[in-house]
């Protein structure tokens with residue numbers, strides 16, 4: 537089995553780590569591009585690569601107070617949705633599905649009920665049942681995104697940060713002054729949600745030009761074999777070779793009357809129409825850069841417009857498209873800064889791709905309170921009540 541696509545422990549690029557100790561509360565977010573897993577293990581071991589235990593990375597904070605209560609480890613893993621059989625094998629091999637809600641009065645057969653969100657919770661329900669005997673307990677994707685974002689923002693120390701001119705700055709989250717905010721989740725497609733409180737939100741917009749567009753078009757145009765290869769390429773490229781700049785139209789001059797400098801992109805990929813070049817004449821790295829810039833810029837602009845619509849000053853960006861990639865974050869942040877004239881702020885999340893899966897994980901609190909959920913709910917009273925209301 538190729539475990540190379542899975543990531544455990546911290547959300548970075550650390551190698552998959554075989555969990556030890558008792559595993560429980562496996563939650564899944566099965567999206568159009570990626571399957572995300574979050575689960576808990578009671579082991580207090582240390583991550584091989586970072587030397588940190590995830591108890592530390594879970595750091596239980598409330599009202600800026602630290603609660604060292606959780607004896608264990610939160611694990612994060614991901615698989616490409618097209619490699620769902622690797623994911624099933626990983627769950628099976630590590631028996632992740634057997635520890636569901638441990639302390640509920642349930643028969644052993646009921647214990648193989650796993651919280652799951654995302655479209656794949658519907659699409660692959662039969663496959664999970666057939667291959668692992670798991671019944672997927674479906675949680676709404678938007679509910680999970682918001683619950684996950686609130687949990688991570690309030691519970692994880694240094695979860696949110698701004699990114700400008702190559703500088704990452706962690707944002708101190710004031711629990712009493714978090715709402716309202718705009719949550720922009722950039723997955724295969726993009727969802728934009730106005731969040732007003734725990735479980736209080738509205739999906740105000742979305743766009744079909746998202747992470748799937750970048751990876752899909754990028755793959756066709758560059759022949760890259762993986763998403764990370766495409767990102768790596770974009771790092772080395774120069775978008776000005778393909779993008780038509782204001783200066784290209786205005787003979788090298790700014791169009792200052794309307795606030796456009798000569799280096800502003802007037803038309804993404806615009807040079808490709810005026811050149812008599814073929815696709816093969818362009819360097820894949822330049823194409824990748826242009827594409828990344830176009831999509832990030834577009835999402836940044838639509839996000840700003842929605843923030844403006846509702847008078848929101850804070851925009852948190854999540855979803856695996858971002859991938860902690862400097863150029864992506866920089867482009868989004870610059871777009872938000874540019875269009876809002878510095879009024880609105882783009883912020884990013886360390887566990888960007890795991891919002892939905894974290895929300896599904898927290899939803900175990902709705903089905904009954906076992907030890908872990910009691911501890912979490914004591915620290916985060918905002919989590920769903922056992923009665924299931926939000």
Ligand SMILES: Nc1ncnc2c1ncn2[C@@H]1O[C@H](COP(=O)(O)OP(=O)(O)OP(=O)(O)O)[C@@H](O)[C@H]1O
Nearest residue numbers: 567568569570723724725747748751763855856857
């Ligand atoms: N290893 C990877 N393989 C494929 N895509 C990746 C990878 N890493 C990051 N991505 C990017 O992340 C996007 C998927 O993000 P995410 O997992 O948040 O969304 P999703 O849940 O799959 O999509 P949706 O919510 O729209 O169903 C991809 O479209 C791609 O742009």
Ligand SMILES: CC(C)(CO)[C@@H](O)C(=O)NCCC(=O)O
Nearest residue numbers: 655724725726727741742743744
């Ligand atoms: C369909 C979902 C919600 C699936 O996660 C996502 O891919 C999305 O928000 N797409 C954008 C759809 C739209 O609003 O145009």
